[in-house]
Amino acid sequence: MVKYRRDYTAPTHYIDEIDLRIELGEEKAVVVAKSHVRINPDIKKIDQIVLNGEEQNLQYIKIDDQQLISSQYEPGEKTLTLKNIPDRFTLEIRTEIKPQENTSLMGLYKSNDLFCTKCESEGFRKITYFLDRPDVLAKYTVTIIADKKLYPVLLSNGNLVASGELESNLHWVKWEDPFRKPSYLFAMVAGDLDYIEDYFITMSGRKIQLRIFCDKNYQDHCKFAMTSLKKAMKWDEEKYGREYDLYLFMIAAVRDFNSGATENKGLNIFNSKYIFANPKMATDQDYENISRIVAHEYFHNWTGNRITCRDWFQLSLKEGLTVFREQDFSEDTSSLTTKRIDEVITLRDSQFLEHPVRPDSCIEIRNLYTAAVYEKGAEVIRMMRTILGKDAFCRGMDLYFNRFDGQAVTCDDFVRAMEDASGVDLTQFKLWYSQASTPELHVTSKYNPSKKQYTLIVKQNEKSPLHMPLSIALLTSNNSEIASILNITQAEQEFTFENIAEKPVPSLLRDFSAPVKLFYAYDDKELAFLMENDKNPFARFEAGQRYMAKILLQMISKLELPEDFILVFKQILFDNKADKALIAKMISLPSETYLADFMTQVNVEGIHEAREFMHKELAEKLKEEFEQVYKSNLANDAAERSLKNACLGYLTVQQAALQFKNANNMTDQYAALGLLGSEALESFYKQWKHEPLVIDKWFSAWAALGEIKKLLKHPDFNIKNPNRVRALLQVFATANPAVFHARSGEGYRLLADQILILDKINPNVAANLVGAFAKWKRFDRERQVIMKEQLERIFNEPGLSKNVYELVSEALCV
Numbered sequence: 001m002v003k004y005r006r007d008y009t010a011p012t013h014y015i016d017e018i019d020l021r022i023e024l025g026e027e028k029a030v031v032v033a034k035s036h037v038r039i040n041p042d043i044k045k046i047d048q049i050v051l052n053g054e055e056q057n058l059q060y061i062k063i064d065d066q067q068l069i070s071s072q073y074e075p076g077e078k079t080l081t082l083k084n085i086p087d088r089f090t091l092e093i094r095t096e097i098k099p100q101e102n103t104s105l106m107g108l109y110k111s112n113d114l115f116c117t118k119c120e121s122e123g124f125r126k127i128t129y130f131l132d133r134p135d136v137l138a139k140y141t142v143t144i145i146a147d148k149k150l151y152p153v154l155l156s157n158g159n160l161v162a163s164g165e166l167e168s169n170l171h172w173v174k175w176e177d178p179f180r181k182p183s184y185l186f187a188m189v190a191g192d193l194d195y196i197e198d199y200f201i202t203m204s205g206r207k208i209q210l211r212i213f214c215d216k217n218y219q220d221h222c223k224f225a226m227t228s229l230k231k232a233m234k235w236d237e238e239k240y241g242r243e244y245d246l247y248l249f250m251i252a253a254v255r256d257f258n259s260g261a262t263e264n265k266g267l268n269i270f271n272s273k274y275i276f277a278n279p280k281m282a283t284d285q286d287y288e289n290i291s292r293i294v295a296h297e298y299f300h301n302w303t304g305n306r307i308t309c310r311d312w313f314q315l316s317l318k319e320g321l322t323v324f325r326e327q328d329f330s331e332d333t334s335s336l337t338t339k340r341i342d343e344v345i346t347l348r349d350s351q352f353l354e355h356p357v358r359p360d361s362c363i364e365i366r367n368l369y370t371a372a373v374y375e376k377g378a379e380v381i382r383m384m385r386t387i388l389g390k391d392a393f394c395r396g397m398d399l400y401f402n403r404f405d406g407q408a409v410t411c412d413d414f415v416r417a418m419e420d421a422s423g424v425d426l427t428q429f430k431l432w433y434s435q436a437s438t439p440e441l442h443v444t445s446k447y448n449p450s451k452k453q454y455t456l457i458v459k460q461n462e463k464s465p466l467h468m469p470l471s472i473a474l475l476t477s478n479n480s481e482i483a484s485i486l487n488i489t490q491a492e493q494e495f496t497f498e499n500i501a502e503k504p505v506p507s508l509l510r511d512f513s514a515p516v517k518l519f520y521a522y523d524d525k526e527l528a529f530l531m532e533n534d535k536n537p538f539a540r541f542e543a544g545q546r547y548m549a550k551i552l553l554q555m556i557s558k559l560e561l562p563e564d565f566i567l568v569f570k571q572i573l574f575d576n577k578a579d580k581a582l583i584a585k586m587i588s589l590p591s592e593t594y595l596a597d598f599m600t601q602v603n604v605e606g607i608h609e610a611r612e613f614m615h616k617e618l619a620e621k622l623k624e625e626f627e628q629v630y631k632s633n634l635a636n637d638a639a640e641r642s643l644k645n646a647c648l649g650y651l652t653v654q655q656a657a658l659q660f661k662n663a664n665n666m667t668d669q670y671a672a673l674g675l676l677g678s679e680a681l682e683s684f685y686k687q688w689k690h691e692p693l694v695i696d697k698w699f700s701a702w703a704a705l706g707e708i709k710k711l712l713k714h715p716d717f718n719i720k721n722p723n724r725v726r727a728l729l730q731v732f733a734t735a736n737p738a739v740f741h742a743r744s745g746e747g748y749r750l751l752a753d754q755i756l757i758l759d760k761i762n763p764n765v766a767a768n769l770v771g772a773f774a775k776w777k778r779f780d781r782e783r784q785v786i787m788k789e790q791l792e793r794i795f796n797e798p799g800l801s802k803n804v805y806e807l808v809s810e811a812l813c814v
């Protein structure tokens, strides 16, 4: 069952071209796939081919137009073996599938009245029998046939080359994608959709048509996504010299989707949550996500599509790199100084079991789509840029694009391009791809006043030391700083700085220059000093987090908030030189999950009480101050709104109710809703009951209050819709640890029940929820027993999906 990276072998055959004909009916779809197959000349001769295929009803197989008889092939549970085949042949396979019954939302499925696909990673095998692996690249021609009235819009990858009408109200279209691609990038959509249209002129003067397809009457909601797309296209030309390569770029927004979006060539398919936006219904955070994800999928056209992964263990080749490009884009195009903070919070909040950026094994490929591959993978690319410098990194990217265009390659290939372009040896650095846990850096310092020497001693706890850049600055009382990037390569290193007139405060790991846990014995004064004076916004934020975590952890034994801290906090609140978004982040208390990470055994109640106490104390002691800042922020932009709403959290319920009533945008309305009770929730529901994306927010607001049972029975709860499930259950499992981890075990049992129900419907979505149990060993005995019981109950369920099985067994370490 387990697949290993080291077992990779090249495909026995290549398929250079495939012609798909898909006829969509109300009960079934008929798929005829004609392909050109040839033996891989580089491997031992073989006279059979094993195709992947699942959940299909096989009608016939023809080789070079000859229909096979049953002795010439062997259908397996998830394969189809053709025997005694020639070295080169045309293959024609006809199968029938049932998109209407496909609740896994992988392959071809129906979402409301819309047919759409999700093939990454291994969904294409549910559409037809094929070599469904990323290193088999083919040219696709796709003909779609469907009812003219019900499905006037028929889309697939590439260019529309022909269309026509047939009898009995059918019509057809033919799409041709001139670029060879792996099967996971195949896409099609059929339905009665509206669209908005725009165009983009590329740097070489080509005119690209841009279209975003959406539900009827939602065109207005797509405008922001369109603007984001054009920005991303421009930025990729300017920063990476990458131009779009087809004449048409399409996005289709769908309501039922397992992930955020997919980068199918020329036809990205999106969860409508990441396309639809209008100020009344979408928060600033939603806008931010849309701009990032639209850019992310667009950037995949080069990092993912033109150059793809040889096998799925190399997933970070495209994902780590594309997340990095997306971050680079948002840092370049935003006025906010808080982007880096958000990235680091995302990385740290991920609750998955840790595996390497380039995993060595897995049972279900879908489980490789984790923060390790995505976010940590992006950190690895970022470190390379820091180590090589921006120019050499740029040359490395150019070399990578030139050398591997049109190929399926590995993470090693990427690193080699970086080495070749820069002359830097990255052998030691590559350990980042195989090392699993989060490394610790332990830093100490000494100051010698007579010699005016300051020394930093950096130790890492790794068996084999990692190569990383450590960005630091030495800050002195007159507000000057000496900044530098230390090149860490050994288990223990000393860095001495000369001519340091007074003992400085070290600002360490600025901008989170490496994905490590950094330890340094700061005292409160030093942390307060960094919070107020560090020029690096991330470092200011980080000092605040450390300071607050330190106090909160002390408060678990004694509920008392130090006066000194309140003073610093007040300073920050009124720092009018700082970006308002930064202040908003700095006055927000660290999450319970973040705090739990500091404890070997998580004290659920202790953390919760300490955090509540601190919040209450600040609200009381700085009442007027919060009011003043709240009132002086007119909320003209996202930064002001974030500060205003961070203050609102410390103000009275009456104030929140007033804001809720008067809000003219979702950011303000939703921030207030989170502070109010059932009455506000009811009126919110009445106002928005016809907008599924807003009702998702409503479910999340309930979930954050810990109200689950009632909501699971609500007529609007739909277990088949991934957004709804995540809105309720994912939020329940993460947003309110005190409720989820209730000593009674009720939260655990409830989640396990839902995982078991969901596993039969949509294993991907079920598996996403298992993470909530992953760290069960970090809790007290009593809780451990119940969590383990629940994991075992899931584990013992007959017919469990590979997705859930793998994560549960990993958590149980069986």
Ligand code: PHE
Pocket: 120, 121, 259, 260, 261, 262, 263, 296, 297, 300, 319, 369
């Ligand atoms: N490849 C998509 C992206 O990151 C997302 C995705 C996740 C697709 C999981 C399939 C499965 O852009």
Ligand code: ZN
Pocket: 296, 300, 318, 319, 322
């Ligand atoms: Zn991606």
